[in-house]
Amino acid sequence: MPIAILVVGIAGMLGIKATAQDSEEKKPVDTRPNISYQAIQPTDHTVIISGNGEIKPKESTALSAxxxxxxxxxxxxxxxxxxxxxxxxxxxxEKDAYEAAVWQAESELSRAQAALIEEQARANVAKREAKNLPKVNVTDLYLRKPQLLSAQAAVKSAQARLKLAQRDLNDxxxxxxxxxxxxxxxxxxxxxxxxxIEVARLNNIETAELVFPVAGFDAVFLPDNIVGANATLHARNIDKTTRKGSITRDLGIVDSNTRMSQLVVEINDPYGLISDAEPLKFGTFVDVQFKGITIENVYKLPQTLVNNRRVWVVDNENKLRIKNVTVLREEGKYFYIDSGLEPNDKVVMTLPEYPLDGMEVKITNDKNEVVATPTASDSQSE
Missing domain, CATH: 2.40.50.100 (RNA polymerase II/Efflux pump adaptor protein, barrel-sandwich hybrid domain)
Structure with a gap:
């Protein structure tokens, strides 16, 4: 009996195992890798140009006596x-000597004015007497014109000396x-x-300036008229101060070492004396951002999805396809692509470990999500 029970048990186990193997062999195995995608749409994007530099006074004066x-x-x-x-x-x-000089100049002016009045009276007398004389006897000297001009010149000279003395007193x-x-x-x-003699040195704190370089790849995105454009400055300090400024000019030169052009941003009231703005001290190193031109019909993709200027998409047959693209601009973590993609292309968000062109894949996302259209403010915050 034990031998019979053992034989029956072994036979049953072999039968169950054979049945399971037949079931597993018949069940098909899906070897397609899982992927997710997002459908993309073109959009317009306002370029954000960045730079950095040091806050400096717009004007510095060596004060002299x-x-x-x-x-x-x-x-x-x-x-x-x-x-x-x-x-x-x-x-x-000390002004005593300069006050005395003013008084002396005033007295000289008074004497000159008195002499002028006297000479004017003599000239008037000569003019009346000349009416009874032959014209050949009436000369400029007889009419005292030279003496009158000399008296007038003496008055002007005294006025000049008084003006200089008053200036010295004011100084x-x-x-x-x-x-x-x-x-x-x-x-x-x-x-x-x-x-x-230089007695002090002052820095103007009514206005400060920031000179920063603009790289060649950014220069092509500058507006035609950059003067007056608003700029945002972020200080690299503990408080992370943020201030507003405006671009006032282009220095008009290209640096011989870096081959970059130079722009100037002006900041009013940097020390916050007449406003509630946070102080931005001279010497502070800041990052500056401002808006460039708007580029149209571009695709915004994370840089992680673009490899060697190529993007993976999935076609309508759920097969991987690779597309060569042209990157127009890079900003932050994103690329802006102007050619190589089409509206509603399904960009693969999670690639298989070894992707191949034409590989069949299994879609894991149920919704055909569309990449959000970025706005100028979104781009600036990025």
């Missing part, structure tokens, strides 16, 4: 790093020519300064 004398007073902010407003008195020079008070950051000061109270 216009008159000689002893320094009497200094503005409390007239120190390195101080900020002063346009018209603030930076320092004053004893030195004011800020603009809203300024004090970079350096080398005078003190009680120090004697000479005319023309």
């Amino acid at each position: 216009q008159v000689s004398g002893e320094v009497e007073s200094l503005h409390p902010n007239f120190v390195a790093g101080g900020l002063v407003k346009r018209g603030d008195v930076l320092f004053t020079i 004893t008070t030195v004011r800020a020519p603009y809203d300024a950051l004090i970079i350096m000061r080398n005078i003190g109270v009680g120090q004697f300064v000479n005319r023309g």
Whole structure:
């Protein structure tokens, strides 16, 4: 009995195994790789051009004394790093000698004017007397015309001396020519300064500039009239300050080393003195972006889907096809393609490990999703 039971069990196992093998051999196996795709549409794209550079003052002034004398007073902010407003008195020079010069010039002018009045009266008398004389005896000298001209010239000379004396007196008070950051000061109270000696250096903080290069592949996308275009600046600092500016000019040269052209962006009130804007200090390195021209009928694809200027698509028979494309522009993580693709092409998003042209594939996505049309703001944020 044990032997019989063993034989029956072995026979049953062999039968079950044979039946399973027959079932597996009959069931077909789908070896097609799985892929997903997105249907694409052409769109218009506004090019975003980027650059970077250092914030610098638009204007820097070496301040000099216009008159000689002893320094009497200094503005409390007239120190390195101080900020002063346009018209603030930076320092004053002793003015006694210059006030005396003005008074002296005024007295000389008064004497010259008195002499002119006297000479004018004499000329009028001579003119009345000349009416009773023969014309041959009436000369310019008799009418005192030379004396009158000399008196008039003396008045003008005295006026000029007074004007110069008044200018020197005014120059004893030195004011800020603009809203300024004090970079350096080398005078003190009680120090004697000479005319023309540099006493300080100021940077204009009413306006700052950023000079940045534009590469050749970006230059072809510049608008015809770039002056006045708005630009966005992102500072590479802890606060990641963002400011607005405008492009004011092209320097008109191509750098001999980099072969790049140079554009200038102007930023108003960089230190935020007259607005609530975040300060953007001189020397800060920033990234700048602005809009270029709009390119039409292009396809926006992630760079990961483009390999050696080729894109994989799936045809209506669910077979892989490869297309050669022309990349018009690269921005961020995307390529913008202007030829090689057609509307509604199904771009493969997930390729098999070893793709082949003509390979049959199995579609895993149920929806024929269309690549979103990018807007100018989307592109800028990218």
